[in-house]
Amino acid sequence: SIRFYSSILPNLYNYILAQSKRFSTEALNRHAASLRMRGRPKVVLARNYEEAMALYERYSDNVLGVISDVRFPIHGVKDSEAGLKLMREIRKTDPYLPLILESSESENRAKAEAEGFRFVDKNSKKMSLDLHKMLEEHLGFGDFIFRDPKTKAEIMRIHSLKELQDNIFKIPDDSMLYHISRNHMSRWLSARAIFPVSMFLKTVTWERLKDITAHREIIFDAIVQYRHMKNIGVVAVFDRMKFDAYSHFARIGDGSLGGKGRGLAFLDNIIKTHPEFNSLEGATVQIPRTVVLCTDVFDQFMEQNNLYQIALSDASDDDILRHFLRAQLPDSLIADFFTFFEAVKSPIAIRSSSLLEDAHYQPFAGIYSTYMIPYLDDKYAMLEMLACAIKGVYASVYYRDSKAYMTATSNVIDQEKMAVILQEVVGKQFDGRYYPNISGVLRSLNYYPIGDERAEDGIASLALGLGKYIVDGGQTLRVSPYHPHQVLQTSELETALRETQTRFYALDTQHVGNDFKVDDGFNILNLKVKEAERDNSLNFIASTYDPYDQVIRDGLYEGGRKVISFAGVLQQGVFPLPELLQMSMRFGAEAMRRPVEIEFACNLNADRTGSLYLLQIRPIVDQKQMLDEDLAAIPDDRCLLRSHNSLGHGVTEDVTDVVYV
Known part of the structure; x- marks a missing residue:
């Protein structure tokens, strides 16, 4: 009767809405929660047997359950057992679908239970409660x-x-x-x-x-x-109950993610929208597990500890750092940090991600600090180091160099806010040190193409160990991902011995304590390549120089100096790094609509598998000087000198005489 289902439908609907609110809390952020709410179960109502069968057949794959009365019309005639007939029919096709009968005639209970259907008595005072209980128990609502x-x-x-x-x-x-x-x-x-x-x-x-x-x-x-x-590709709201080894990218706070944070979220989304990245055998591409402390945590920290006065004064960098290290981070973060340690179980990089960093027209790169801390079983010691590192990054906003840079780029330091990225460090644990097999910086525009390379083929700088070595101007191997067989530095013996990497950086995992310095590399080891040989981390990336035959052989052999040539990866196809870098460059530049610079790190395993981690993406600011004159159009007889290969902007220190024509 209309009166009966008018009373039961609102009841049912309230219950379904409460259920969908409950499960939407599992979503990763607000957007995902509202999408989950749309997935709530729908109620469809049939008024006779034919309608009921038609609805069941239409939705049979997705029906959660059927609630039916006993007496209703079949072919226009009221039938006192219509409900039972309907349920028998449905039971033939689906033996386990929950079927619930309601009736005001108590004798129907025995009939329903004899055939294995659930029964709700309409005369009961607590009928709606009985129905809720049935839904929870049999239709998958509530807890499992x-x-x-x-x-x-x-x-x-x-x-x-x-x-x-x-x-x-x-x-x-x-x-x-x-x-x-x-x-x-x-x-x-x-x-x-x-x-x-x-x-x-x-x-x-x-x-x-x-x-x-x-x-x-x-x-x-x-x-x-x-x-x-x-x-993947989602910035989740950090939640201790949900963050674990399978989580990916989460934020604490509601402020901005800052430049690097946005870049990482952007990279994560590029990886998600291009499944080709993970289609090559033995290779995976991802971003490291990341949690971002948004800019509102920075604001709260600065105000609660009353730090603006010292920060904006002319105090020395050491003074500023000392004041910041004494300050207190919000206690509410402690449990979140513990959850993060548990999920990553590896050393953590604490990186700056300020509002102005990696902006499209004036990228601030390398202005602020990045600290790394080792992974310890003692959570509290690790927590202390993490807190110091975060405060160190916050302090670096107000160091002398940063202030000078701000003035030079006519930005105002009060507008600068800092988010902090906590990220697992890519690499492997060796004896007392931690580093990846390969780090690199990839640029999708190459200002110095050689031979048949083109500027848009891009260029990568590769190095063994932590990427800080590249940023600090260490000797790297330059190679275009589209021409992995042409490496200028290893083309001749003398060049190869003179212009390849001899040292590398690793994180000192033995260095524990809160003695943080203004120099963010205080716990980074600067080691000789020989040390990496002891760690067995040179597989597929080194060649051996044979002094007797005066040749360099690809691969590791006894004796002889090891030359970091990345031959196994670049020329012998051990790991598809060139292909992955080509994709990163292509998809990154497409998504940003301009040339990009991408930082990456790579772990290689002895069985030739490996993982490429994309760490950061930023636009290359390409300042083109306007040149109206087409020099190629000037005929030869009007030229005194013509060169088709000339050196672009660079430093050549061994020029002693200049002939001016």
Whole structure:
């Protein structure tokens, strides 16, 4: 009757809305939450048997359950058992779909329960509560409750997808079998709007697999893949309950992410929109796990500790740093930092990401500090170092050089705000030190093309160890990703010995304590390449100089000086670095609509697999001097001197005589 379903529908709807609010809290940010809310279950209403069957057939793949009265019309005639007939018909096609009968005639209870349908009595004072309970228990609303199949006692209660992922291997076999053979897992996920996993698990039935362990692994892998897919390219709001090893990029605070932070989020999105990155065998491309402390944390820190006075004064850098290190970060961050340590389990880089950094027209690069701290099992010691590093980055906004740079670029220092990026350091742990096999800077515009290279083929500078070595002007290997076989520096023996890397940087993992200095490289080791040979980290990236035969052989051999030539990666195709760099350059420049500079690091494994991590992207400011004259059009007989290859802007120090024509 209209009167009856007018009373029950609002009740049902309130319940569904409460459910969708509850599961939307699992989303990574507000945008994702409002999308999840749209995935809430819908209620469709049928007024007779034919309508009900038509609706069921139309939505049969997605029905969570059916609630039906007993007496309603079939072919226009009222039938006192219509509800039972409808349910028998549905039961033929789907043996496990939850079916609920409601009736005011108590004798229908026995009929319904005899055929395995649930029953709700309309005369009951607590009818709406009974219905809620049924929905929660059988339609996948509320928490997922694992039960003992014999006693129906509760074994475990799961509130969220991450909890299911964490506990899937702890549930007893018989309980697991009971739930998967009745399709409960898929229904619960569907009610929470996690449709890709739900649809996938619906097809993996117990009949097809008959193996509990395999089932657990399939469910676990499906959840991990789904979370990975949801995490990439999204700036999530940091939440201790959700951040773990499978999380990707999160923010603490509501302010701006700053220039580097935006660049990272941008890179993450480029990787997401171009699956080609991860299509090459043995190679993965991603950004390191990252948490950004937004600019509002900086504002709060500066105001609560009353630091503006010392910061804007003419005090020395050491003084400013000392004051900042004494200040206090908000206590609310402690638990978040612990969660982050637990998830990354590796050294952490603390990088500046200010509002003005990497801006399109005046990129500030290398002005502020970047600290690195080792990973320690003692969480509190690590916390102390992290806090010092964050304060050190904050202090670097007000150092002398920064102030001078601000004045030179006519920016106002009061407008500068600092976000801080906490990021796992790419690399591997060796004896007391930590560094990656390859770091590099890639530019999509090459000002000095040689031979048949073109300016737009780009250029990469590669080095062993931490990328700080490149920024500090160390000797790197320059190569165009489109011409990996042409490396000028290794083309001749003398050049190769003279112009390749002899030292590299690594993080000193033994250096623990809060003795932070203005120089952010205070705990970075400057080592000889020989040391890397001891660490066995030169596989595929070094060649050996044979002094007897006066040749350089690709690969590692006993004795002889090791030359960092990256031959295995560039010329022998051990790892598809040139192809990945080509893609990074192409997609990055396309997305930014201008030439870009990308920082990256790479870990290579002994089995020829590896991971490329993109660390930063910024626009290259390309200042083109306007030249109206077309010099090539001047005929030869009017020229005294003509060169088709000339040196661009650079420094040549061994010129002693100049002939002026």
